[in-house]
Amino acid sequence: MGGTIVVVGGANTIIAVGGVNGVVGGFSFMALIILNEGIRSHTSHPNAPPCIRGWIPWFGAAFEFGKAPLHFIQQARAKYGPVFTVVAAGKRLTFVTLNEDFRAFFTSKDVDFEQAVQEAVHNTASISKDSFFKTHPTCATVIKGRLTPGNTAMLSAHLCEEFNDHLENLGSEGSGQLNELIKSVMYPSVMSNLLGRCNTPNNALTRQEFLKKFTTYDEGFEYGSQLPDMFLKEWANSKQWLLSLLRNMALNAQETLYSENDGKTLLQHLATAISEQHLPNYGLLLLWASLANAIPITFWAIAFILANPEAYKIAMDQINAALRDQDKKTTKVTLDDLQHMPYVKWCIMEAIRLRAPGAITRKVVRPLKLQNYIIPPGDMLMLSPYWAHRNPKYFPDPEDFKPERWEKADLEKNVHLEGFVAFGGGKNQCPGRWYAVMELHMFVALILYKFDFTPLDPVPKPSPLHLVGTQQPDGPCTEISESQLECELDSQRQERETKPPRRRYAHRTATSRTAMKGEHLFANMRSAPFLQRVYLLGGEELVVLQSTMGESSLGDSFQQITDFNDLPTSLFACNVDQSVFEDHEGKATSGVKFGLWALVDTAFSSFANTLRSEFTPRGKGVSFTSFM
Numbered sequence: 001m002g003g004t005i006v007v008v009g010g011a012n013t014i015i016a017v018g019g020v021n022g023v024v025g026g027f028s029f030m031a032l033i034i035l036n037e038g039i040r041s042h043t044s045h046p047n048a049p050p051c052i053r054g055w056i057p058w059f060g061a062a063f064e065f066g067k068a069p070l071h072f073i074q075q076a077r078a079k080y081g082p083v084f085t086v087v088a089a090g091k092r093l094t095f096v097t098l099n100e101d102f103r104a105f106f107t108s109k110d111v112d113f114e115q116a117v118q119e120a121v122h123n124t125a126s127i128s129k130d131s132f133f134k135t136h137p138t139c140a141t142v143i144k145g146r147l148t149p150g151n152t153a154m155l156s157a158h159l160c161e162e163f164n165d166h167l168e169n170l171g172s173e174g175s176g177q178l179n180e181l182i183k184s185v186m187y188p189s190v191m192s193n194l195l196g197r198c199n200t201p202n203n204a205l206t207r208q209e210f211l212k213k214f215t216t217y218d219e220g221f222e223y224g225s226q227l228p229d230m231f232l233k234e235w236a237n238s239k240q241w242l243l244s245l246l247r248n249m250a251l252n253a254q255e256t257l258y259s260e261n262d263g264k265t266l267l268q269h270l271a272t273a274i275s276e277q278h279l280p281n282y283g284l285l286l287l288w289a290s291l292a293n294a295i296p297i298t299f300w301a302i303a304f305i306l307a308n309p310e311a312y313k314i315a316m317d318q319i320n321a322a323l324r325d326q327d328k329k330t331t332k333v334t335l336d337d338l339q340h341m342p343y344v345k346w347c348i349m350e351a352i353r354l355r356a357p358g359a360i361t362r363k364v365v366r367p368l369k370l371q372n373y374i375i376p377p378g379d380m381l382m383l384s385p386y387w388a389h390r391n392p393k394y395f396p397d398p399e400d401f402k403p404e405r406w407e408k409a410d411l412e413k414n415v416h417l418e419g420f421v422a423f424g425g426g427k428n429q430c431p432g433r434w435y436a437v438m439e440l441h442m443f444v445a446l447i448l449y450k451f452d453f454t455p456l457d458p459v460p461k462p463s464p465l466h467l468v469g470t471q472q473p474d475g476p477c478t479e480i481s482e483s484q485l486e487c488e489l490d491s492q493r494q495e496r497e498t499k500p501p502r503r504r505y506a507h508r509t510a511t512s513r514t515a516m517k518g519e520h521l522f523a524n525m526r527s528a529p530f531l532q533r534v535y536l537l538g539g540e541e542l543v544v545l546q547s548t549m550g551e552s553s554l555g556d557s558f559q560q561i562t563d564f565n566d567l568p569t570s571l572f573a574c575n576v577d578q579s580v581f582e583d584h585e586g587k588a589t590s591g592v593k594f595g596l597w598a599l600v601d602t603a604f605s606s607f608a609n610t611l612r613s614e615f616t617p618r619g620k621g622v623s624f625t626s627f628m
């Protein structure tokens with residue numbers, strides 16, 4: 001996230017220099033193409049885990065996965081055991097689902113973080129492979145060193161001032177999307193706090209532009225991490241805009257030595273470790289890593305608190321007692337004040353648990369022993385914190401928002417609960433974790449102290465992501481049949497359709513953002529210039545890339561297609577050619593192959609975005625009034 005920059009997840013997250021996610025957090029949780037044929041062992045690796053490899057109907061299976069990825073993981077786990085490999089578009093993704101194997105994931109010398117995220121770093125921040133491998137370790141060390149709990153404490157006073165300033169811009173009352181409100185305050189505040197006060201886009205016009213560009217960059221991150229810029233014009237433009245902003249900031253950072261009372265900014269520290277040429281690129285990744293997970297989790301923390309009257313009351317009692325009688329315009333929240341609001345911190349930790357990154361990843365570089373299997377080099381190892389946090393052995397009633405469960409954790413000593421892996425682990429664990437918790441704690445306390453919120457939508461219902469039945473502690477999971485899943489999806493859809501539309505604040509909820517049959521999985525891609533045609537295939541969506549497949553060869557007959565076998569021969573021929581999926585290099589040599597690759601990767605990304613939609617809801621309008 002996501003110095004080195006890491007891609008985190010999320011969700012992942014990327015940032016290497018600091019980090020990458022994903023997949024919310026960081027990394028991008030790729031959509032998988034799963035085939036229904038069951039297990040075939042990987043011939044060259046006899047002790048490899050069960051391998052689910054695809055064949056036709058690959059496309060339909062990709063959508064199945066995109067619809068309910070956690071359900072998918074759970075089904076695969078129930079059927080094939082705790083370690084299994086999914087072959088998708090020539091990549092082998094090996095899922096590690098047993099907590100006892102997490103240690104190997106995080107600490108084994110046979111896996112590598114940098115190799116896992118390098119390609120995504122290249123695509124999202126234009127950092128070459130050589131440069132990344134050379135500079136990431138130094139960047140990571142600098143970032144880690146600057147974000148220790150002690151150094152984080154030194155950033156808190158300035159952060160509080162920034163929050164106050166930007167919260168003032170909201171005025172005394174208003175209404176709109178909670179998510180947008182959070183972004184408008186947190187984007188510029190965190191940017192200023194980490195990269196430098198003088199660098200904040202501080203005139204209203206530039207701030208608006210920054211919000212727009214960064215939102216486009218963040219929302220398209222999973223696509224951008226896998227597709228070449230030429231397919232994502234708007235996203236690539238935003239990336240370039242941000243890079244040039246960061247270029248100016250990097251110049252300022254180098255020229256404005258010790259400009260602030262607080263000492264050097266993180267960007268200034270980075271400038272001592274990496275060349276001027278690469279500073280903007282790493283700065284962008286750092287900025288993304290610092291916001292990609294924090295913003296949606298802040299949304300959820302506030303949404304959960306507002307939706308739970310009991311939690312709201314306890315939180316407000318603590319906030320009012322700690323900040324009592326303070327001026328509401330320039331409220332000072334010190335670290336000592338935060339210590340007097342432990343319940344608010346539990347709420348933050350619980351929101352992080354429930355909305356943890358979809359997946360984090362490592363590349364296997366030497367044969368890795370897990371359970372009775374040998375994972376072959378080249379495999380991408382996948383661990384889903386989001387899924388792991390639904391294990392009732394560690395988190396009883398895992399789907400419930402229960403801040404009290406954090407009472408057992410020694411948060412004062414920065415000790416989390418067993419089974420909590422939202423920040424990853426090992427030497428590439430999120431270096432911003434102390435900052436993140438402090439930042440969210442402070443922001444939530446401040447905004448609830450200053451404003452009275454009235455939710456205009458109910459908290460989004462659990463999406464199909466949650467249709468995981470019961471996750472048995474370390475055992476097989478309850479299976480949900482396809483018909484049960486369809487039934488549940490249908491009832492959720494019907495419920496949405498029968499609700500009277502609420503004109504001003506009826507925004508689509510996280511649930512409805514998750515692609516359903518007949519809805520558009522590729523909604524985010526619609527504006528992309530390459531996306532020329534969208535057809536329905538058996539009720540599912542099929543996207544055709546005009547730039548690589550001539551309109552004439554496809555024709556309107558597509559509109560009528562209900563069976564995969566009815567696809568025009570040209571496309572069908574490509575689909576059945578397994579080499580199309582296995583040879584990544586081949587994409588440049590054949591237009592059709594390339595098109596299909598983009599198609600496949602786009603399906604991957606729709607999976608990532610399905611998860612992301614859980615994190616970045618559109619719904620949940622609020623109206624707010626200042627307490628003043």
Ligand code: HEM
Pocket residue numbers: 001002004005006007008009013014015016017018019020025026113140143147194286289290291293294297352356357360361422423424425426427428429430431432433435436
């Ligand atoms: C709640 C908010 C956050 C969550 C859930 C989160 C989660 C993660 C995760 C899962 C990773 C990857 C770890 C691994 O693969 O083991 C990561 C990496 C990273 N995160 Fe965070 N993060 C958050 C906030 C932040 C913040 C606020 C910053 C910066 C101030 C930050 C900076 C980074 C960086 C730089 C990396 C990459 C590290 C590297 O390259 O080695 N994160 N984060």
